[in-house]
Amino acid sequence: MRLEPIEAPSPARRIVPPALAMAATFLVAAALALIAGGNPFAVFGLILTGAFGSKFALLETLNSATPLIFTGLAIAVAFRAKLWNIGAEAQLYAGAVLTVILGTGALGLPSYLMLPLCALAAMLAGALLLLGPALLKTRLGVDEVVTTLLFNFIFLLFISYLLEGPLKDPMGMGWPKSARLTSEARLPRIVEGLRLHWGFALALTAALLVWVINTRTTLGYEMRAVGQNAEAAGFAGIPVTRVILKTALLSGGLAGLAGFSEVSGLKGALTLDLSPGFGYTGIVVAMLALLHPLGVVVAALFVAAIFVGADSMSRAAGVPSYIADIMLASALLFMVLAILLTKFRVRRD
Amino acid sequence: MSTETEAQVVLRLQGITKRFGPVTANEEVSFDLHRGEVIALLGENGAGKTTLMNILFGQYTADAGEVELFGQPLPPGAPRAALDAGVGMVHQHFTLADNLTVWENIVLGVDHLSTLSLKPRQVKSRIRTLSEQFHLKVDPEAKVGRLTVGERQRVEILKALYRDAKILILDEPTAVLTPQEAKDLFATLEEAIATGLSVIFISHKLHEVMAISHRVLVLRHGKLVAERATHATNREELAALMVGAEVSAPSIESRAPGAPLLSLHQVSTPDQGAAPGLKALDLTLAAGQITGLAGVSGNGQAALSDLLSGLISPTKGELLLAGAPVASWSPRSAIAQGIARIPEDRHKTGTIADFDLTENAILETYASRFSRRGWMDWARARAFTKDLIQTYDVRCPGPDIRIRLLSGGNMQKLILGRVLEEEPQIILANQPVRGLDIGAVNYVHEQLAKARDRGAAVLLISEDLDEIMQLSDVIHVISEGRLSPGFARGSMRPEELGGWMAGNGFDAEAPDAA
Structure with a gap:
């Protein structure tokens, strides 16, 4: 068997494989639900109502999607330019740390200054964190997959140190936890009384902005050119190195915003379990979205719905919520295969 | 030489047709190849030669027609079938593993390298025998990565012979060779056909076709337009058949040079892998002139092209634009300075x-x-x-x-x-018509001539001597990163340029010659 590239894929060619990938995902999940002793239709129904069935459930899903939109965008921006940023997890924590440093009473600013300041600082922190690996890549040819991935572990240990030492909450009963943000540094809720915070709106805006950057701005054009064919871009006079560095700043900044939004909008303080791997799940989200910024919003909602829905389903049906992780993993694998099939046809020898 | 009626037919193509969407790559192509015969497949780039060979090797499945090897029909779309039946192909781009030795490359894919049955000593002695018999001098123990292009080609041919190929297909074999190496290759082929091998020689170089083949098949736009016994034809006829009478090349008149727009003074650049960089090179591009750069590929053309494109800077020497040395040099500044770049x-x-x-x-x-x-x-x-x-x-x-x-x-x-x-005031055209059909070729050439006529300085880099001689007002030859003196249009015969391409004459020119 071998793969033959398809020069001009038909519309069906572009739609059918991804649709089949989603169908296959649900088929796998259904089989697992059966094995676990549940009725697949009931399980999917419970996941659906668990994610969207009530106002509470819906808002929970939107809240869970928020950090994934940010990290998904961070990954999509970087991957488009073929900058393989696997370090969104660390960049997220860098943003969270800066938010905590500025927002726990060190500055006496009103909310309308405090929040933009924290957000900007979080972006800067995330951006600078990715600038290092990007410089190593452009200057010395060091593989950014290795540096960004491994730096996640180093940075998490550093956070652990901060939470045990300089940033430890003196009122925290000995828990490794930062002090709480002042109310001026908290993102308010969109509607009083409902749990959804303004971080979600910020994430939607960010997605829209990234889309505008991609399609309308000079930088977007340059980033796409460098990602598609760096050799041709360089030949045409596009400053490839500078574009990669700018991409790194944008990508890291978006991941940093995820940290700001989680601390300021949801948790109110920094702990080591702020992110259950949003930086990595962001990769799945970006891939499912085919790196399209608006697709990221949809993919993040899908992923969040499965997680939130599976949690409530497992309480009701007794099927373990791990099924969510499996669905996500199989969705990614099937989607990668589907993307291949939109571009190549399989031929038997 | 074989006589067509008596010799055994080893390969028969019958009505081969292949379409890619609206493009017909091959249409009703039929011919026979006999034992001990060399046929030349002549045609412009894009005439369908490569498609035809890919069909023979099962890479493509023909829409119609069939292939017969030694009297047996060849199953379509089966890449190994032709190989197993004794067809060997030497591609334009070699398919060798650089990190393995010559003998390992030769047995690769024939025997399993790891099996116990493999006896290196026997393999090597067989390779030595073959290489003596066919004048293919190469050391079986040498790493392929260290070989010259000519030596690598010999390894490819040995590979085919080692597999007992009865039919050898050579795709543009001389494109990468110096004239001397090409001569050696022809000696090898003489030897091979004497032992009963049949050869398909793919080329668009007329003098080679005349020198080596028994029969010439001319392909144009995918169709077999003519078949000639080589002794009964001549270069002029073949050229006319190949390009077709309906399109005539633009006639381009010589021009006197204007002011120098770009000059290189003793410019050197680093070697790029196996390809040499420039070695203390002097060159001036004058307004209103096409400067042709001839040479065997891989002799510094890439370095010169990269330099003028702004991708690399001279390590020694000076690059002057309109008489002024350039300070910082990048693709963007090259564009800003009015250099048009047509990349290879x-x-x-x-x-x-x-x-x-x-x-x-x-x-x-x-x-x-x-x-x-x-x-x-x-x-x-x-x-x-x-x-x-x-x-x-x-x-x-x-x-x-x-x-x-x-x-x-x-x-x-x-x-x-x-x-x-x-x-643009300066135009760098690196192989601007490679792979184009004749209509597009003429269009590109007309545009370059038009730009010259309005006063631009054009540097035309090409491996096709005919193209260089047709277009250039002045011709330089590049060899091993060194540049020959400029020859005015019409003052040089192809044979003399060929001598320079082979590297002759440079030592006398070099100031530091012993």
Whole structure:
């Protein structure tokens, strides 16, 4: 068997494989639900109502999607330019740390200054964190997959140190936890009384902005050119190195915003379990979205719905919520295969 | 020489037709190959030679027609069938593993390297026998990565002989060889056909075809347009058959040189892997002149082209534009200084395959012409591209389709338009017509001549001597990164240029010669 590239894929060619990938995902999940002793239709129904069935459930899903939109965008921006940023997890924590440093009473600013300041600082922190690996890549040819991935572990240990030492909450009963943000540094809720915070709106805006950057701005054009064919871009006079560095700043900044939004909008303080791997799940989200910024919003909602829905389903049906992780993993694998099939046809020898 | 009626037919192609969408690559191609015979498959780039061979090797399945090998029909679309039946092919681009030795490369794919049955000593002694018998001098123990291009080709031929190939297919074998190496290759082929081997020799070089083949088959636009016994034809007839009588090449008159627009003074650049850099090179491009750069590929053309494109800077010596030395040098400054660059590889370097025509058309000028305060002006870019498509006759559905869907000729027209719209003073054209059909070739040549007539300095780099001699006002030969003196149009015969291409004459010129 071998793969033959398809020069001009038909519309069906572009739609059918991804649709089949989603169908296959649900088929796998259904089989697992059966094995676990549940009725697949009931399980999917419970996941659906668990994610969207009530106002509470819906808002929970939107809240869970928020950090994934940010990290998904961070990954999509970087991957488009073929900058393989696997370090969104660390960049997220860098943003969270800066938010905590500025927002726990060190500055006496009103909310309308405090929040933009924290957000900007979080972006800067995330951006600078990715600038290092990007410089190593452009200057010395060091593989950014290795540096960004491994730096996640180093940075998490550093956070652990901060939470045990300089940033430890003196009122925290000995828990490794930062002090709480002042109310001026908290993102308010969109509607009083409902749990959804303004971080979600910020994430939607960010997605829209990234889309505008991609399609309308000079930088977007340059980033796409460098990602598609760096050799041709360089030949045409596009400053490839500078574009990669700018991409790194944008990508890291978006991941940093995820940290700001989680601390300021949801948790109110920094702990080591702020992110259950949003930086990595962001990769799945970006891939499912085919790196399209608006697709990221949809993919993040899908992923969040499965997680939130599976949690409530497992309480009701007794099927373990791990099924969510499996669905996500199989969705990614099937989607990668589907993307291949939109571009190549399989031929038997 | 074989007589057609008596000798055994080893390969028979019958009515081979292959279409790619609307393009017909091969149409009703039929011919026989006899034992001990050399047939030349002659045709322009894009005439369908490679497609035909890919069908023979099962890479493509023909839409119609069949292949018969030694009297047996060949199953279509089975890559190993032809190999197993005794057909060996030496590709233009070699398929050798650099990190393995010569003998390991030769047995690779025939025997398993790891099996116990493999006896290196026997393998090597057989290779030595073959290499003596066929005058293919190469050390079986040498690492392929260290061999010259000519030696690698010998390994490829040995590989085929080691597998007991009865039919040898050579795809443009001399494109990478010096004239002396080509001569050695021909000696090998003489030896091979004496032992009963049959050869298909693919080329568009007429003198080689005349020298080596028994029969010539001429392909044009995928059709077999003529078949001639070599002794009964001549170069002029073959040339006419190959290009067809209906299109005539533009006649280009010589011009006197104007002011020097770009000069290199004793410029050296680092070697690029196996390809040499420039060695203390002097060159002046004058206004209103086409300067042709001839040479065997891999002799410093890439370095010179990269230098003028702004991709590399001289490590020694000076680059002067209109008499003034340049300070900082990059692709962007080269463009800003009015250098139009037509790159050798239009797929990898010249265009971005998945970008549409508009995005490709503005690739060099987006920053200065189609961008305001960081925002792209797509409406203007699109209008500009539409004009370009009109002016330069780019055949396409519109500015919004991806450029990968265009033919090579139309792709090249867009690149031409992109750079010529800027009214450049200096034009670097590196292999501008490689792989184009004859109509596109003439179009490109006309455009270059037109640019020259309005006063531009053109540097034409090509491995095709005919192209160089037809277009250039002055010709230099590059060999091992050194440049021959300039020869005025018409003052040199191809044989003399061939001598320079082989590296003769440089030592007398070199100031530091022993």
